[in-house]
Amino acid sequence: MISFLLLLTALIVVLFGVTSVRRQVISRPAFAFFKRVLPPLSDTERQAMEAGDIWWEGELFGGKPDWDRLHGFGKSELTPQEQEFIKVQVSHALSLIDDYDIVHNRRDLPPELWEYFRKEGFFSLIIPKQYGGHEFSAYANSTIVSMLASRSISAAVTVMVPNSLGPGELLSHYGTREQKEQWLPALAKGDEIPCFALTGPEAGSDAGAIPDTGVVCLGEFAGEEVTGIRLNWDKRYITLAPVATVLGLAFKLKDPDGLLGDKQDIGITCALIPVSHPGVETGIRHDPLGLAFMNGTTRGKDVFIPLDWIIGGAQYAGHGWRMLVECLSAGRGISLPALATASGHMATKTTTAYSAVRQQFGMPIGAFEGVQEALARIIGNTYQLEAARRLTTTGLDLKVKPSVVTAIAKYHMTEMGRSVMNDAMDIQAGKGIQLGPKNYLGHHYMANPLSITVEGANILTRSLMIFGQGATRCHPFVLKEMAAASMDDEEEGLDQFDELLISHIIYAYKNGFRAFGHALTGSRLATTPVSGETRTYYQHMERISSGLAIATDFAMLVMGGELKRREMMSARLGDVLSQLYLASATLKLFEDNGRQYEDLPVVHYVMQTRLQQAAAALKDVVRNFPNPVLKFKLGLILFPLGNHFNGPSDETVRLAVEGMLKPGPGRSRLTFLCPDLEGDTSGIAEVETAFMAMHCTQSLRARVDKAIRKGKVQLKSGDNRFDAAYEAGIITAEESDKLKQADEARKAAIAVDEFDKL
Known part of the structure; x- marks a missing residue:
């Protein structure tokens, strides 16, 4: 046995330690295999892959996140x-x-x-x-x-x-x-x-397929013959187009006569065109689910513009796709997440208040466990939305252009916004469905599909973008290996690949052993930057991060270029990365807020949800893995003792809701984006006023209710119980008035709008 082990060790040393042997026996066959399974990339895919920066998501993808780096990014603050x-x-x-x-x-x-x-x-x-x-x-x-x-x-x-x-x-x-x-x-x-025209009838999420064209040619401009572009376009869904005075336009530029050089198919280009320019058509409106922002079409036929109207000048001809990808990522990371977070703050403010003042069966509906379950989702999702908003904008303010992170933010935050509004509508019920000046939920509910759809439909964002870009960009070796495999000089490419391969193998083994070890020990040996009740979450996240890394290597090894078309598989791997990012944001917000004790129940709720969903996605990767041998090995590495990540318990749900059904700093931190306004007629002020009034009179109402139960107050049909309690000497006249005012505020808060006719 000893001789066999020595022989095996010597063989491994020769295979991996002797460069000439390693190149012939391992690297060259692996190089040929890698080139064969390498996913083909179009020019637009390659540009998208290379656009933007790798930021915190790279740490999460690497198997052992540097938590000190996360907390070193700083706290989001206003100047x-x-x-x-x-x-x-x-x-x-x-x-x-x-x-x-x-x-x-x-x-x-x-x-x-x-x-x-x-x-x-x-x-x-x-x-x-x-x-x-x-x-x-x-x-x-x-x-x-x-x-x-x-x-x-x-x-x-x-x-x-x-x-x-x-x-x-x-x-x-x-x-x-x-x-x-x-x-x-x-x-x-x-x-x-301004407006910017990108989307057309045949090019939505696949913006690289835009059919709009520009042809470099000679034409007349300002009374002179100049080199310019003859444009034809048909765009829709363009926000502000009906009122815009200047139009940004994306199109595919061709140069058939070689006026700009040898290249005929120049590529996607962006130009800036005054709407008053001859041939530009705007003004027609769409009706985006009844909402009133300006959204419409723009068209142009044989519109001639000079070359210097290209954004960046003629030197940026053909660079439009990279420009768009980088700028789209900023929009995905700021604008659409901001709408979703606003929905969360508004829904948390109004629904916690409504649950405290709306009564059924003689008690506030917030006391019912069924309502608490939905309320916990609203509160947890809002905390998560605020956390992700802050971490994502922190990255952007560090002048990073994290395209993968912003895709995560766009998809998951808009979906959470949808979940929040669905739950708020369920709880507020009739209050939510009757439109009128006092309905604060209806327009947010109608707006959800807009955020879900724009800047890339969410289905494709999840199934193609997050992992499709993330796996290649975030992996420490794959993008470099792809570059080596695509080199014209094959021997030079093999040299580079050989160096990368050894590092890649070591990387994979480390992640495999780390994932397996953490699974056996319940993550107890993983690193954590903090003590207290949140320390285990960092440890579990390291386990899942290493699991994601080894699962990705297995998937790329088996499926190669086919993985791009196995969208359900790549989406699940993307879900793991996304859940880790969202969980990171949650822990960072808790630290940035000063580790507030009253926030802990909500943090527990969010983190247990994130870990459960990440582990479930990894489990589904294993369950659907196409190679049965590697499927067994991957399952043994990731879940040798089974999947024990459970969601929040009933007690966690109750605690998360309990602190939000009364005024306090924790509730204020989750509602500050929906401020109190003087003279507010939207209905938000009414429900908040009732909430505060009912809270302030809580002890008085309890005194009256106790007196009624003990028979100290005799109620007859039609009696006002507060007047009766005053007459019985249970409360003072002033207290009676205060209780009646609170009750009137409660009735106003649950009232809905009525119309003579519509």
């Missing part, structure tokens, strides 16, 4: 200028919003709100100060959009689009000096209203 803008300008803008009037009567924002947005620079939150913009942080941008969205999705979308994917951002990053000086000051002052 004094940003705080002042929110205190003054945003508060005043909120006072101008009557969302029922906007949606059902005007079908547009009121003129005074449009003018205020222009005058105060709401359309230039991201434009540099040197051009008259505010140059606010991503966190401030997100906060402003969220606060507007808490009262009106239509108003928030109107503001978010110029500050997301659009001419302002593209010009700031890629524009020529002349373009910036011409357009950015006018955009900052609101003299120009």
Whole structure:
């Protein structure tokens, strides 16, 4: 036996330690296999793969996250200028919003709100100060959009689009000096209203397939013959297009006559075109589920523009796809998550209040466990939304362009927003379905599919983007191995591949042993940066991170390029990465908030949910693995003792809800994006006023109820119980009035709008 072990050890040393032997016996066959299974990449896929940066998701993908790095990113905070803008300008803008009037009567924002947005620079939150913009942080941008969205999705979308994917951002990053000086000051002052036309009838989530064309040719412009582009386009779903004065346009550029060089198929290009330019068609509106923000079409036939209208100038011809991918990722990380987070804050504020004041069977509905189960989901999802909003904007404010992270944020946060609104509608029931000035849920409920759909439909974001980009970009070796395999000089490629392969094998073995060891020990030996009740969550996340890493290597080994088409499998692997990212955000928010004790029940609820879902996704990867031998081995590595990650217990649900059914700092931290407004007629003020009044009179009502039960207060049909309690000497006249006022506030809060006719 000893001789056999020595012989085996010597064989391994020779195979891996002697370069010439390793190259012939291991690396060359592996190189040939890798080239054979390598997924083919189109030019647009390659550009998308190379666009953006790898950030925290790279740590999560690597098997052993550096938690100190996570907590070293800093805390999201507003500058004094940003705080002042929110205190003054945003508060005043909120006072101008009557969302029922906007949606059902005007079908547009009121003129005074449009003018205020222009005058105060709401359309230039991201434009540099040197051009008259505010140059606010991503966190401030997100906060402003969220606060507007808490009262009106239509108003928030109107503001978010110029500050997301659009001419302002593209010009700031890629524009020529002349373009910036011409357009950015006018955009900052609101003299120009921008839109960006990307989506068309045949190109939605597959934006790289846009059929709109531009042909380089000679034409007349400003009375002279110049080299330019003849454009033809047909776009739809373009927000602000009906009112825009300047149009950003994405199209495929061709140069059949070689006027720009040898390349005929130049690729996706972006140009900036005044809407007043001959041949540009705008003004037609869509009806996005009845909401009132401007959304419509733009078309153009044989429209000639000069070359210098290309964003960035002629030198950026063909670079549009990379520009779009990088700018789209910012929009995915700020705008749509901001809408979802606003829904969470508003739903948490109103639904906890409603659950405390709405009574059935003689008790608040918040006391029913069925309601508590849905309330816990609302509260937990809102904490998660706020956590993910902050971590994602932190990355963007660090000048990182994390395309994978923003895809995670867009998909999961908009889905959580949908879940929040579904649960809020279930709890508030009739209050939620009767539209009117006092209905604060209806328009948010209707708006959910908009966020789910825009900037890439969620189904494709989950099944193609998150893991499709994440596995290749985040993996420490695969992208480099792909580059080696695609080299023209095969021997040089083999040299590079040989060096990478050994490191890759060591990486895989480490993750495999780490995942197996943590599974056997319940993650007790994993690293953790903190003590206390959250320490085990870091340890379990290290276990799942190493499990994701080894599962990814197994999947790539077996399926290779086929993995791109095995969307259900890649989506599950993406789900694991996403759950780890969301869990990281949750733990960071808890630390950034000062480890508030009253937040712990909600943190436990969220973290147990995240870990359960991550483990379930990994288990499904194993269950559906196509190779039976490796399926058995992968299952043995990841779950040798079974899957013991359970969701929140009933007690955790009760504790998470209990602290939110009364006023307190914890509730304020989850509702601050839906602020109290003086003169608010949206219905939010009514339910919050009733909530506070009922809380303040809780002990008085308990005294009255106890007296009635003991027979100290005799009630006759039609008697007001508070008057009767006063007459019986149980409460004072002042206390009776206070109780009656609270009861009137309660009735007003649960009332719905009535109309003579519709």
